[in-house]
Amino acid sequence: xxxxxxxxxxxxxxxxxxxxxxxxxxxxxxxxxxxxxxxxxxxxxxxxxxxxxxxxxxxxxxxxxxxxxxxxxxxxxxxxxxxxxxxxxxxxxxxxxxxx
Amino acid sequence: xxxxxxxxxxxxxxxxxxxxxxxxxxxxxxxxxxxxxxxxxxxxxxxxxxxxxxxxxxxxxxxxxxxxxxxxxxxxxxxxxxxxxxxxxxxxxxxxxxxxxxxxxxxxxxxxxxxxxxxxxxxxxxxxxxxxxxxxxxxxxxx
Numbered sequence: 001x002x003x004x005x006x007x008x009x010x011x012x013x014x015x016x017x018x019x020x021x022x023x024x025x026x027x028x029x030x031x032x033x034x035x036x037x038x039x040x041x042x043x044x045x046x047x048x049x050x051x052x053x054x055x056x057x058x059x060x061x062x063x064x065x066x067x068x069x070x071x072x073x074x075x076x077x078x079x080x081x082x083x084x085x086x087x088x089x090x091x092x093x094x095x096x097x098x099x100x
Numbered sequence: 101x102x103x104x105x106x107x108x109x110x111x112x113x114x115x116x117x118x119x120x121x122x123x124x125x126x127x128x129x130x131x132x133x134x135x136x137x138x139x140x141x142x143x144x145x146x147x148x149x150x151x152x153x154x155x156x157x158x159x160x161x162x163x164x165x166x167x168x169x170x171x172x173x174x175x176x177x178x179x180x181x182x183x184x185x186x187x188x189x190x191x192x193x194x195x196x197x198x199x200x201x202x203x204x205x206x207x208x209x210x211x212x213x214x215x216x217x218x219x220x221x222x223x224x225x226x227x228x229x230x231x232x233x234x235x236x237x238x239x240x241x242x243x
């Protein structure tokens with residue numbers, strides 16, 4: 001699992017690459033900390049290269065959303081494949097996030 | 101009595117350490133390839149099995165204790181059976197209440213997703229406690 005962080009305009013963008021399974025979650029959580037400084041920014045989670053996500057990864061996304069919302073920041077998800085879309089649908093996450 | 105053919109029977113033993121999850125993924129892929137399961141179903145099975153196995157890794161053995169997690173896979177009568185066995189303390193993951201997936205982000209709990217995914221993906225989830233072992237059987241119809 002590899003993440004890449006970029007500031008693009010006023011957005012904080014994180015690119016996810018590979019499998020966000022339970023073994024990758026702790027490290028990914030550390031790498032996502034930078035997104036929590038999102039006052040005045042929106043966050044984009046680019047999942048174009050994300051092949052797989054399990055509940056520990058979903059938890060990381062939800063934690064970020066819970067922190068971002070009170071700050072007025074949007075959290076957008078882009079590039080989800082069918083497999084990811086299904087997982088989001090199964091867990092009701094489709095209704096929690098915004099998709100670009 | 102006529103015996104049905106049991107195609108494929110594979111086993112793997114993991115330690116109760118989430119670092120072993122990629123090994124589990126490789127095992128699930130092998131099982132699915134041999135059983136002729138398509139990629140989309142394989143991804144879902146991988147997810148359900150990871151969730152179930154990680155629950156065992158996290159909760160079955162006392163904190164700081166090492167323990168094995170045995171995963172058996174077999175195909176029987178068009179159904180895939182995944183049997184997860186451990187020798188930890190009695191732990192029934194099916195006893196958890198279901199999550200409410202209609203809640204807003206603020207209301208959603210961080211936990212409970214794992215068993216929800218297992219129940220959504222698999223056709224049947226059976227827990228038994230037999231001879232000091234937790235035995236969790238996940239069943240999915242594949243043919």
